[in-house]
Amino acid sequence: MPSDGGSIADVVDRRGRLGAFGVIAAVLAFAVTAAVSLSVTGTTYAWQVNMISDLGDSSCRTRGGRWICSPGFALFNTGLIITGLLLTAAGVGVRRLWGRLLAGSLAVMGVGLVVAGVFPAGDAGALHLAGVVLALVVPGLGLLISGIRPETAWLHPHRVLRGLLGGTALVFCAENRLTHNLLPQGAGELIIVGCLLLALLFEAARILAFRPGAGGRVG
Numbered sequence: 001m002p003s004d005g006g007s008i009a010d011v012v013d014r015r016g017r018l019g020a021f022g023v024i025a026a027v028l029a030f031a032v033t034a035a036v037s038l039s040v041t042g043t044t045y046a047w048q049v050n051m052i053s054d055l056g057d058s059s060c061r062t063r064g065g066r067w068i069c070s071p072g073f074a075l076f077n078t079g080l081i082i083t084g085l086l087l088t089a090a091g092v093g094v095r096r097l098w099g100r101l102l103a104g105s106l107a108v109m110g111v112g113l114v115v116a117g118v119f120p121a122g123d124a125g126a127l128h129l130a131g132v133v134l135a136l137v138v139p140g141l142g143l144l145i146s147g148i149r150p151e152t153a154w155l156h157p158h159r160v161l162r163g164l165l166g167g168t169a170l171v172f173c174a175e176n177r178l179t180h181n182l183l184p185q186g187a188g189e190l191i192i193v194g195c196l197l198l199a200l201l202f203e204a205a206r207i208l209a210f211r212p213g214a215g216g217r218v219g
Contacts, residue, residue, distance in 0.1 A: 012097065012154075012210045019093020020207035023106070023200050026086035030197075033079025040072035048184040052193065053132065056080065057122040068122070077117040084113030084135075090204075097207060099151030105142025106200070109135050136192055140169035143199050158206075162199055169195040 037055045038045055045055065049066050055076040060069035070076065091107030098106070112134025119127035147163020150156045169192045175181060176188045183191075 012207060012212070015093045016097045016207055017093075019090045019095075019097075019103075020204040022086050022090030022093055023204035024208075026083045026090060026110075027197055027201060029079060029086060030083040033076055033083065037070060037072040037076040037079070040070070040075070042069060042071045044069040047186055047190060049186045051121070051186060051189055053116060053121050053128065056117065056120040058120060059122060061122070063122060073120065077120060080117030081114050084110040084115075084117065086110065087113065094204075094207070097152060097154045098203070099146070099155065101151055102142045102146040102155065105139045109139040109196075112136075112138065136196065137170065137173050139196050139200075140166045140173060140192070142166070143196070144170060158202070161202070165195040165199040 034052070034055065037043065043055070044050075044060075044067055046066075050068065051064075054063075054066070054068045055070045056073050057063070057068045057070055058073050060067075062068070087110030088107045089110075091103045091105075091110060094106065095103040097103075112131045115131030116128050116135060117131075119131065121128040143162045143166025145166075146155050147159045147161075147166060150159055155162075172183075172188045172192045172195075175183070176185055176192070181188060
């Protein structure tokens with residue numbers, strides 16, 4: 001039987017709330033980074049075709065059958081690293097609430113983003129791919145497993161939603177590696193990222209919305 005590590009009111013402490021703020025700050029940092037990078041004059045990006053990490057490529061070139069040009073690459077990679085550091089710290093903060101598996105997968109996601117930012121795809125393809133696997137596949141697995149077998153009492157509510165979003169992300173991670181994709185790679189990656197961010201934001205919002213005076217219920 002999963003352990004909650006104490007009453008719900010006890011584990012929703014300052015550290016847990018800071019972790020939740022860290023998740024939200026990371027998502028905002030990523031969104032602002034992508035938006036600013038896309039607004040730089042000369043940037044070429046088609047959401048259906050281009051991968052998000054194309055914004056971090058240091059040269060204008062054709063790679064993987066798609067045209068890539070992102071003059072704001074340094075800004076994007078820096079923002080990716082900052083996002084990763086925030087997620088890694090957030091994983092430490094939410095550990096008591098989310099359990100070792102899900103919180104650990106969040107921290108690994110952060111590490112993966114740091115690796116992807118330090119090693120852009122156009123300069124170090126193998127290392128960048130390793131970072132992407134850590135950033136997308138690992139949290140997808142964490143969400144799916146936390147839906148099937150919640151590690152803490154906090155994770156019991158909304159387990160179906162977490163499992164569905166995590167499972168969908170993993171399906172599209174696999175689909176994105178196929179020779180003939182059902183969807184354009186860029187569109188598939190956006191679905192993956194969207195599922196992961198939606199699940200993480202939802203869980204972070206639950207922590208921030210929790211009030212011990214509301215009967216100790218987990219929303």
